[in-house]
Amino acid sequence: MTIRLYDTSARQIRDFNPLTPGCVSIYLCGATVQAAPHIGHIRSGLNFDIMRRWFAYRGYDVTFVRNVTDIDDKIIAKSAEQNRPWWAIGYENERAFNSAYDVLGCLPPTYEPRATGHVPEMIEMMRGLIERGHAYAAEGNVYFDVRSYPGYLQLSNQDLDGLRQPSGEGEGGKRDPRDFAMWKAAKPGEPSWETPWGRGRPGWHLECSAMAHKYLGSAFDIHGGGVDLIFPHHENEIAQAKAFGDDFATYWTHNAWVTMSGEKMSKSLGNSVLVSEMVKHWRPIVLRYYLGTPHYRSMIEYSEESLREAESAFARIEGFVQRVTEKAGKVVPPAPEVPPAFAEAMDDDFGVPQALAVVHTTVRQGNSALTADDKESAVARLAEVRAMLGVLGLDPLDEHWAGGPDRGEDLHGVVDSLVRLVLEQRQAARARKDYATADAIRDQLQQSGLVIEDTPSGPRWELGSR
Secondary structure (H helix, E strand, O other): OOOEEEEOOOOEEEEOOOOOOOEEEEEEOOOEOOOOOEHHHHHHHHHHHHHHHHHHHOOOEEEEEEOEEOOOHHHHHHHHHHOOOHHHHHHHHHHHHHHHHHHOOOOOOOEOOEHHHHHHHHHHHHHHHHHOOOEEEEOOEEEEOHHHOOOOOOOOOOOHHHOOOOOOOOOOOOOOOOOEEEEEEOOOOOOOEOOOOOOEEEOHHHHHHHHHHHHHOOEEEEEEEEHHHHHHHHHHHHHHHHHHOOOEEEEEEEEOOEEEOOEEOOHHHOOOOEHHHHHHHOOHHHHHHHHHOOOOOOOEEOOHHHHHHHHHHHHHHHHHHHHHHHHHOOOOOOOOOOOHHHHHHHHEOOOHHHHHHHHHHHHHHHHHHHHOOOHHHHHHHHHHHHHHHHHHOOOOOOHHHHOOOOHHHHHHHHHHHHHHHHHHHHHHHHHOOOHHHHHHHHHHHHHOOEEEEEEOOEEEEEEOOO
16 A cells, blocks of 8 residues: 655655654645635645545554644734734634634644744744855845755746745845845834844744744655645745755645636635635535545636535435435444545545545445345445545534534434424325425425435435525
């Protein structure tokens, strides 16, 4: 068994060989908390949650670090616009991100450090870089000298002579316009911290280099994030960390965007779709299916139609799970192992689309077994389906989606009793050939978010989306 993954730095799929046998260390660039998350933001968390789950399934001990950038230019700008403290905006949106991760079934990270909690580590890194001749202080700022590090731009495969580094206003004293700020001098009314070079605040790139070093050491396995972070963020992280003396990440993995009309989903374009709003109209497990099942390196073009298609596809899986559970008269536990074809797909650069095809094939086999009244085969297929869905975080019988081991079952029982009362009224209307009333009852139930299916053994219901 060998997991293979696409390494952005090598521009090819490579065999995964961990630094420490049996262990995986992952650093994921997390949220910049200037605003609540849209589905484009949260896709990265979902993709790396599935990656993490697969490593764990394969027996690895996973250390997963996902940082929070709680101070940057955008947060400071929002603070001025809203006349609120920068930390209040950051904390409010950090909670919104964690709520979105949780509602979509992402496992919590091993560590989730905030940038503002690691200024001492940043100072230590800047001091080391200045001593080694890779950085310099000027007018209260500290800059990285990009010409001092020969490997600069290897990740993004750019030419240094043609490069112009993004820069903010007031970054005085640069020796070269391509040098980037690791520390920004304090401005009136802005938050600042004391350093040997004067008061100021962190540059974005320095934060992650310092936090990765603290929590994962001088070398770790995988660094991840969205493709938009390759330059300048990840390129600058590499320069800082390696010039400091770290080996840093062995593999670089990047997830693609969620787009609308071909453009990256972003607040600046005014086309964002907030997770908090989406889950009011779509079941969270359906939203996870929609965002998590395309290949992580493939773009997702957002549309209501594609969400409806995802809902229908998941409904076929969920319907099978429910029918076999009813037939078995008990909850069927997941199989101890996933089918070989599923494992082969996941081992090959986390090929979720191919793995999902195995799920749907197994569901069809299970449905055929139900039709043939082969209960034993149907139960066996359900065990396999649950094992595969568990890896993807999509098992509808998991406690997360059921609302907990006790409360979820209690609530389902109450709803089931109420719905069955209404369905009995519908059956009575049909028995007396009052089809208009029967259809009206069915329509009302569907408008309430329930899907009604007439079966030879009587009507059955399940939750849909409103």
